[in-house]
Amino acid sequence: MSGDTVTSLVHAENATLAYDSGEPALVDLSVELPGSELVVLLGPNGGGKTTFFRALVGELQPAHGTFELESAVAYLPQTDGSRIDFPVSALDVVLMGTLSERRFWQRARRAEKQRALAALERVGLGASAGRTYGELSGGQRRRVLLARTIVGGAPVIALDEPLAGVDPSSAEVIRAALVSLRDEGRLVIEASHDIEQARSADRVICLNGRVVADGAPEDVLTDATLRETYAADLAVISDAEGRPLLATTDGCGHDHAHDA
DSSP states (O other): OOOSOOOEEEEEEEEEEEOTTOOEEEEEEEEEEESSEEEEEEOOTTSSHHHHHHHHTTSOOOSEEEEEESSOEEEEOSSOOOOTTSOOBHHHHHHGGGGGGSOTTSOOOHHHHHHHHHHHHHTTOGGGTTSBGGGSOHHHHHHHHHHHHHTTOOSEEEEESTTTTOOHHHHHHHHHHHHHHHHTTOEEEEEEOOHHHHHTSSEEEEESSSEEEEEOHHHHOOHHHHHHHHGGGOEEEEOTTSOEEEEEOSSSSOOEEOOO
16 A cells, blocks of 8 residues: 555544434544545444445435545445346356446447456456356455455445455455455445454444444444443453454344354
8 A cells, every 4th residue: 555645535524323213323523534545344233334335436425524536436335236047147246336327228338348258257256257256156256245345446435344254265256356445545444343353454434323442443443432432232252362263142132243
């Protein structure tokens, strides 16, 4: 990563994000997110990660304060509504990420197909471009969806639990792709419950209705901060050096941050 000063792509200052009920989901949100950074949002369900993403893609405006974007955002949700029984190829799915660049009735141009193929190569599926999407494994489909997300070239890439439920080989490819996106200057923001995954990020933002901590993983991922982030729902197991290895809720059983 370069040490040069880079322009902030996401700017929030004292922002309050709330839904129609009026109940704030995130308060006092102040962050500056530049390019060339891999950021992990860490926190429990209901802590504000999805709310942050909704503001990021323009679905939610701040009730107070400022939440501004300086570039386009491409978003990969945790669950995708794509039908796996529809006879489309992996390449067809990736090309859906270029639809905004042409009229809906126009076919993809050669340059768009080349970019889509390059995106598939980036996630290790160049040789599978012609395979039917539904025939791919769950991890491969996730990689296709990542290729669809990045093919448009948006400077900000937002991903909700990109490694959840994928096989180890796909997880390794996805992780390498995200690092390469960061290295070429994009801002990569991913929501996660996984502490070990967060350790490999450039920056970790812990959320629980507010920013509990924001900084380098070695400064943020401490026992005290994780307990404050996950409150009473957290059980922490530490290694011999005192590093937290596991964080999981005891009540609902929905939030997990596991040692890989």
